[in-house]
Amino acid sequence: MTDDQLDAVFGALADTTRRAILARLAQGDANVAELTALFTMSQPAISKHLKVLEQAGLISRDRQGTMRLSHLEAEPLRDATDWLATYRAYWDESYARLDELLGSLDD
Amino acid sequence: MTKAEITAEPGTQNITITRDFVATPEQLLRAHTDPDLLVQWLGPKRLTMRIDALEAKDGGRWAYAHIDEDGTEFRFRGAFHGEPTVEGITQTWEFLGFPGVVSLETLHFEDLGDGRTRIHNLAVYPSVEARDGMVSSGMDVGVNEGYERLDDVLASL
Numbered sequence: 001m002t003d004d005q006l007d008a009v010f011g012a013l014a015d016t017t018r019r020a021i022l023a024r025l026a027q028g029d030a031n032v033a034e035l036t037a038l039f040t041m042s043q044p045a046i047s048k049h050l051k052v053l054e055q056a057g058l059i060s061r062d063r064q065g066t067m068r069l070s071h072l073e074a075e076p077l078r079d080a081t082d083w084l085a086t087y088r089a090y091w092d093e094s095y096a097r098l099d100e101l102l103g104s105l106d107d
Numbered sequence: 108m109t110k111a112e113i114t115a116e117p118g119t120q121n122i123t124i125t126r127d128f129v130a131t132p133e134q135l136l137r138a139h140t141d142p143d144l145l146v147q148w149l150g151p152k153r154l155t156m157r158i159d160a161l162e163a164k165d166g167g168r169w170a171y172a173h174i175d176e177d178g179t180e181f182r183f184r185g186a187f188h189g190e191p192t193v194e195g196i197t198q199t200w201e202f203l204g205f206p207g208v209v210s211l212e213t214l215h216f217e218d219l220g221d222g223r224t225r226i227h228n229l230a231v232y233p234s235v236e237a238r239d240g241m242v243s244s245g246m247d248v249g250v251n252e253g254y255e256r257l258d259d260v261l262a263s264l
Contacts, residue, residue, distance in 0.1 A: 010236035090151060091111045095126050097148035098138055102130040105137070105144075 005057065012056035017041065018049050025059060025072035032068065120238045124228040132193040132216040132224050139163075139214070140191050145171075154181075165190045169198070185209075193218075200230065208237050 012018055021035055032050065036043045050070055053059045057075075061068045111126040128135060138144045140163035146156045154173040161169045170184040185199040195215040201208065210232045217225040232238035 007234060007236050010234075010239060014236065014239055088111075088113055091113065091124055091126075093151050094149050095111050095128075097152065099128065101138060101144060101148045102128055102134055105130070105134050 008056040009058065012052050012058055015049070015052075017046075018053055021046075021049060021053065021070075022058060022072060025070055029069045029071045031070070035070065115238065118235060120232045120235055122230045122232070122238060124230075125225065126228075127219070127223060127225050129222060130224055131222055132218050135216050135224050135226065136191060136193050136196075139196060160184075163187060163191050185212075205237075208233060210237075 013022075017039060020038070024030060024035065024038060032043055032047055035050070036046045039046065050059065050061065053070075054061060058073055059070050060073055061070050111124050114123045114125075115121070130138075138148065140161065142158045142161045145161065146158055149171075150156050150173045154175055157172045157174060159170040159172070161167075161171070163169075165187060167187045168184065169187065170182070172180040172182045174180050182203040184201050184203065188197045188199070193216060195213065197211075197213050200210045200212045210230045212231075213227075213229045215227040215229075217227060219225055
């Protein structure tokens with residue numbers, strides 16, 4: 001992943017509405033009307049958020065009849081979420097282990 | 108301060124971690140630069156750690172991987188800038204899940220006397236977005252979720 005792509009992914013994730021849209025799409029594909037119904041926001045506003053997510057590669061949109069279905073693209077997120085979700089736990093657990101190790105070290 | 112204090116001020120590119128230890132600066136330096144010691148504490152216990160390089164000297168490189176039960180490797184690398192000393196360590200830091208996003212990490216060992224030492228860890232990321240992405244979800248979740256399905260992680264973002 002390049003810096004630009006990464007900035008796009010993080011930029012897209014830095015918004016509560018867009019994270020909520022991704023959480024909804026994790027349950028299954030949805031069209032813009034269905035997504036708009038979840039928020040107190042206009043359909044054009046939701047469409048703007050979908051465009052940001054699409055440009056970041058986090059969703060794809062397919063035309064089915066007259067409706068465009070948004071689909072979650074998990075790949076750009078997988079590496080990130082696997083690691084990021086555990087940032088704090090990583091250091092808490094590491095330092096707890098370091099405490100134990102230090103207790104057994106000679107001066 | 109038995110829990111690590113992790114701070115990420117909004118709008119900055121920094122993450123700071125502060126933590127006290129019952130140890131001397133010398134012992135902390137050893138724990139960070141001796142591969143036989145580092146492998147015993149860095150990272151979650153359920154992950155296996157493999158150190159590929161740890162050249163604790165000015166310009167020396169380091170590389171290691173945390174490996175989960177499935178054999179998935181989370182690889183990291185960087186280089187030491189200046190000699191690691193009892194004062195602290197300066198190094199670059201890169202997670203190869205996001206190649207090219209390199210942060211600068213400054214570890215300072217503050218001698219508190221009485222055989223106690225405070226670690227001040229300052230990491231500076233290349234952009235606010237990169238910094239936010241690195242910490243936000245982790246700080247919200249707060250507990251080790253393991254590598255569960257993406258659905259679960261997304262729901263908790």
